[in-house]
Amino acid sequence: MRLPHPHKSRVVLLGSSSYADESLPDVPAVRANLADLAAVFTDPDHGIVAPENCVRILDESDLARLGSTLRTAFREAEDTLLVYFCGHGVTGGRRHDLYLALPGSDAGYPEFNALEYDKLRSALLDSPAKTKIVILDCCLSARAFDHSLSDGTSVVDMLDVEGGYVLASAGRDKVALAPEGERHTAFTGQLLRLLTDGVPEGPDLLTLDLLYRQLRTIMRGAGLPEPERIGTNTADRLGLGRNRALTSGPALLERQAAAIALAESGDWPGATGLLRVILKDQERVLGAAHEATLRTRQYLAHGQGQVGDPRGAAEDLERLLPEQSGVLPADHDDVLRTRQYLAVNLGEAGDRDRAVALLRVLLPDRRRVLGHQHPDTLRTSHMLARNLALTGCREEAAALLRELLDVREHLIGADHPHTVRTRRDLAALTDEPA
Secondary structure, eight states: OBOOOTTTOEEEEEEOOOOSSTTSOOOTHHHHHHHHHHHHHTOTTTOSSOGGGEEEEESOOOHHHHHHHHHHHHHHOSSEEEEEEEEEEEEETTTTEEEEOOTTOOTTOGGGTSEEHHHHHHHHHHSOOSEEEEEEEEEOOHHIIIIITTTSOOHHHHHOOTTEEEEEOOOOSHHHHSOTTOSSOHHHHHHHHHHHHOOTTOOSEEEHHHHHHHHHHHHHHTTOOOOEEEEOTTGGGBEEEEOGGGGSHHHHHHHHHHHHHHHHTTOHHHHHHHHHHHHHHHHHHTOTTSHHHHHHHHHHHHHHHHTTOHHHHHHHHHHHHHHHHHHSOTTOHHHHHHHHHHHHHHHHTTOHHHHHHHHHHHHHHHHHHHOTTSHHHHHHHHHHHHHHHHTTOHHHHHHHHHHHHHHHHHHHOTTSHHHHHHHHHHHHHSSSOO
């Protein structure tokens, strides 16, 4: 699963909201459809393209001008090309082909004044885009079903785009297309709701396949025509946005806990990748000064050191510490952890003297707040001993390690990895056996 490349992809939003032909009722909701889809697809945190790569075409009657605009966008798309149309769909010609009605279209003779879908499809196939997506939210006249599809062919078989994905609403009357008083048409309204609210307990990306399945369930439950789709290759795994249901406060805390657990299991590269995404969501939803947001920054900074940049990690942690201290009590576990992470990364960056100075102050704080035998206290004691040894204070380091070894043998046993490591560190400083 992936998202489109924001700078190598194009989104084209096409719609007709008003019609000269009295047999084609106006669809004012089209205006909001295009505006709100553009906002979603270009959202800086959850969208799929940069704003300059989203083209809106509303109520264009000039076929030549429309064709020129479409061809330009289609040529520019290298990664993904998404084309959306909302308005009336009509059939014309001897084969009852599908036409997308424009404001000046004649429903009875669309061949001369409407956009023939087959021509749109041909232009799509000529685009260099790797993945091509068509979303149609339009009424198909009864003849489209009664004649073109009388042999059992589905709507989307008629619309097939090679190397891409077609999602078609089955709206076929005014009520199904645009419920009275609603801002959006029925189909696009539900699509927008999924893109803006997300799917609870769903994956990180809202893929085309997931959106189709969700839309089908929603439309069926509302008694509305169900959408149809067809896809080739792996286009259905392309995401049209990030799942915003995962960015609510509780969901963010769950994602943070999972990333921290991954970090503490030793997979810091994997954890930092998750934490970067979580941090952006937390800053937007919870705020930059929220306790959870600051905790993510803490683990993200320490992770930087764990993957090879302790100097950069120390700099980030030094910036973080006063911010945490401004919103949390001095003895808060997060503040104490940041102090330890700062000392660790300073030491790994070569500033052992400063690391020792910080750990000398942190250790009594740990003992006072957590107790002498708490695992975090013991970890701080071990870190102080190691840094003391590296600065030449071997006797003081050995004394700390003997004390630590006695406690760990008593609490977790002689064969526990932490105990074994303590014994080895002590042996490296003294003649005592490992």
